[in-house]
Amino acid sequence: MEILVIAGIDIDAICGGIGKCGKCKVIVKDRHSVNQITAQEKNILSEDEISRGLRLSCFVQLNQDVTIIIPNFSLKKEQRILCEGIYKKTKFQPCIEIKEVSIPKPLLGDKENLLDSIKRELMEENILIDYLALKKISNEIHYGRKYDILKFKDEIIGVCNKEENIFGIALDLGTTTVVAYLIDMKKGDVIDIEAILNPQIKYGEDVISRITYSIKKGANTVNESIIGGINQSIDSLCKRNGIKNDSIYEVVVVGNTVMHHILLGLNLKNLSSSPFTPTISKSIDIKSRDLGIKINPSGNVHVLPIVSGFIGADTVGVLLATEIYKDNSISLAIDVGTNGELVLGNKNKMLSCSCAAGPALEGGNIKFGMRASSGAIESVFIEEETFKVFYKTINNKKPRGICGSGIIDIVSEMLRVGILDPSGNIKELKHERIRKNLSNNQKEYVIEWKENTTIGKDLVITAQDIREIQLAKGAIMTGINILIKKLKIEYIEIENLYLAGAFGNYIDIENAIRIGLIPNISMDRIKSVGNAAGEGAKMSLISRKKRMEETIISKKIKYIELASEEKFNEEFVKSLKFPEF
Amino acid sequence: MVSKEEILEGLAKAVIDGDEVKSEELAKKSIELGIDPYEALMEGCNKGMAKVSDLYECKEMFVPEILLSADAMYAAIDVLKPHLKIDASAKKPAKVIIGVAQGDIHDIGKNLVKMMLEVAGFMLIDIGKDVPVDTFVNKVEEEDADLVAISSLMTTSMMYMEPVIKKLKEKNHKAKVIVGGAPITSDFSKKIGAAGYGKDAVEAVKVAKSLTGA
Structure with missing residues (x-):
């Protein structure tokens, strides 16, 4: 382990390398070049793992040079790769086409007008032209020079000098955060990323409060606020990179159905109650000037299709990025949030559902729960013999609360060391950390004593907190089980399990399995894919083929x-209980 | 020979443990032994259920266990019921209309509250899930109910609670409205003018009792 740390590899080890937590698994290629496997490792590793050459790196001593493989799950969570791989493989062939034309000086007697000669150069006689693009061509084109004509579908939308760069933006419109990726539309490179809080947070944190506000104040208020936020992100991207808003010709947007409707200024009333029918499901292209988005006014805003009131363009984005719809084998994509979205299937059939998980997995409704920010306990390990808690906080600050990944770890560890029984009841054990809160008669487990926190209170996990987690994970697992039964398959047939969103990046997968948040399938089939929705938007921006596939997916x-x-x-x-291992 | 106390204790325990087979068997035995079925119900089943509700309140029991307890209790009640003498002089139980608010089809919570209220002696009329505002109001008038319990798991359905309260007030109906469900808070219930709020099934029973003087 020391050698790995010196080599700059961020191996995971909450226990600090004392052979307790079992997080630092590595595969040793040549077993003879290191010390023999120790008894303590045999306790922690499964027989299958041992036979595959897995060791705990904190026990490994090297005798000579050796090749060591570090599995993805042993790296610290920040290091886990997002799903940029598929983006890189996506063929660059955007919907905004650039065609070079040279415009010869007209001679006396030539009857052809300027636009017709451009059309002839493009070899597209029936192409239309955007009015503002026409004005620009008329005022800025000099005869005898070469220009880039920008085309979108059957329309000319712009003209620019050959050396001018043009850009596009992929936009992930989240309920909480808005992420904008600035992309070079001549090469496909991601140039910059801007993430801001969704300005609508002031109307409430969840989509429902946005709906309520919008119904009260009219769709325009919430629409204006999101457009303002988008423009603010675009402006900062432009400023930072020294480019003009006018050189951006397309914005591709993903977002949940509510964000989608808010962006388009559509009525939210029908999304607010059963049967939750959206106004439009198909993807849509709108002139940026009609939406008031500050890119080139002739530019296009493309919004990905949605599936239902609960399965939005963000899920379609996740599918574009994971390519579940192309595989023969079965995949399951999970995007965990207040509403968890699930997609299960393959190229023949895909089922989706939305699970009302509530905010517990993000730290909401938990006594000392908090968002993943400085001072939040993010990973936890409990020593079996002493019930002593080892933990790591974000930025290594004194703890002031517990974020989602920490809560999952705590529950899982309490189950593992036997503090919690599978029904979710904290056992009657004589231990200073397990006690009864006399004000409500609930049992609680002390994670850290008050002198070591910044909140002046013992940091505990309460019996109620455990129940909240059971409800949340139960909701997700119910969704998975129902989809599995509908598709008439077994867990074992799931070849790929994609965990999307920040959540998927930061949770400990083994612990998520132990609490029954995700099915117990082999770890190497589980992949954290990061902001896959945003990746999907990027792909749609740079690939005509991907954009066509959106429609196939949503259908x-x-x-x-x-x-x-x-x-x-x-x-x-049934899903409320914790699985028994 | 088993004593009466043993049977009653056994019944309570079977309910707490959610042991359907045992509770049915003990109920039958209590009849065989000539134990007053009312006593078996109150000192056996209900005592067990009271303990269950305490355990639920301090979070030592959860939904799956409670449902098992309910099954065990109903199994015993099914045996005891035919033997119960109807007491004509007894106070009529308060009538409760219960349902899930319009737009929402999640009804586990509602079913739990319904069961707990039934155990507590209320007369329940369950009008199901995704219940339109007017159905609540009409049913209340039709049944001349004392209490209306509306549940919602979804924040979007919360907004259909207030109209029920308003319409009943307009009609000057005596029925009081209590609300509950995951997204509901005490503040929200006050804001919409509900007579009471229960954060869980146990609290719902307490609120219902205090509102009806039961």
């Missing part, structure tokens, strides 16, 4: 309304 995917499933209540109650 192929079937939405299952979980709560109206006959077996829903039964499945949900």
Whole structure:
């Protein structure tokens, strides 16, 4: 382990390398070049892992040079790769086409007008032209020079000098954050990224409060605020990179159905109650000037299609990025948030559903829960013999709360060391860390004593917190189980499990399995794909083929309304328990 | 020979443990032994259920266990019921209309509250899920209910609670409205003018009791 640290590899080790937490697994290629496997490792590693050459790096002593493989799951969470791989492989062939034309000086007697000679040069006689683009051509073109004509679908939308760069923006419109990627539309490179808080946070943190506000104040207020936020991001990207807003010709947007409707200024009323019908599902192209988005006014805003009231363009983006719809084998994509979205299937059939997980997995409704920011406990390990808690906080500050990944770790560890039984009840154990809160008679487990926190209180996890987690993970697992049954498959047939969103990046996968948040399938099939929705938007921006596939995805995917499933209540109650290992 | 106390304790325990087979068997035995079925119900089943509700309140029991307890209790009640003498002089139980608000089809919470209220002696009329505002109002008038319990898991359905309260007030109906469900808070219930709020099934029973003087 020391050698790995010296080599700059951020190996995961919450226990600080004392052979307790089992996080620092590595594969040793040549078993004879290192010390023999120790008894303590044999305790922690499974037989299967041992036979595959896995060791705990904190026990490995090298006798000579050796090749060591570091599995993805042993790296510290920040280091895990996002799904940029597929983006890089995507063929660069954007919908905004650039065609070079040279415009010869007209001679006396030539009857052809300027626009017609451009059309002839483009070899497209029937092409239309955007009015503002026409004005620009008329005022800025000099005869005898070469220009780039920009085309979108059947229309000329711009003209620029050959050496001028043009750009596009991929936009992930999240309920909480808005992320904008600035892309070079001649090469496809990502030049810069800007992330801001969604300015609508002031109307409430979740989509429903946005809906409520919009119904009260009219769709325009919330629409103006999101357009303002988008323009602010575009302005900062332009300023930082010394480019003009006018040189951006397309924005591609993903977002959940509510954000989608807010952006388009559509009425949210029907999204607010059963059967949650959206106004439009198909993808849509709008002139930027019609939406008030400050890029080139002739530029296009492309919004990805949505599937249903609960499965939005963000999920379509996740699918574009993970390419589930192309595979023969079965994949499951999970995007965990207040609403968890699931897609299960392959190229023949895809089912989707939305699970009302609530905010517990993000630290909400948890006594000392907090968002993942400085001082939040983010990973936890409990020593079996002493129930002593080892943890790591964000920025290594004194703890002031617990964020989602920390809560999952705590619950999982409490199960592993036997503080919690599978029904979710904190056991009656004689230990100073396990006690009863006399004000409400609830049991709680002390994670850290008050003198070591910044909140002046013992940091505890309460019996109620555990129940909240059970409800949240139960909701997700119910969704998974119902989709699995609908598709008539078994867990074992899931070849790929994609965890999308920040959540998927930061949680400990083994712990997520132990608490039953995700199915117990082999770790190497589980991939954290980061902001896959944003990746999908980028792909749609630079690839005509991907853009066509959006439509195929949204048509192929079937939405299952979980709560109206006959077996829903039964499945949900079953899923509340923790799995027994 | 088993004593009466043993049977009653056994019944309570079977309910707490959610042991359907045991509770049915003990209920039958209590009849065989000539134990007053009302006593078996109150000192056996209900005592067990009271303990269950305490355990639920301090979070030592959760939804799956409670449902098992409910099954065990109903199994015993099914045996005892035919033997119960109807007491004509007894106070009529308060009538409760219960349902899930319009737009929402999640009903586990509602079912739990319904069961707990039934155990507490209320007369329940369950009008199901995704219940339109007017259905609530009409049913209340039709049944001349004392209490209306509306649940919602989804924030979007919360907004259909207030109109029920308003319409009942307009009609000057005596029925009081209590609300609950994951997104509901005490503040929200006050804002919409509900008579009461229960953060869980146990609290719902307490609120219902205090509102009806039961």
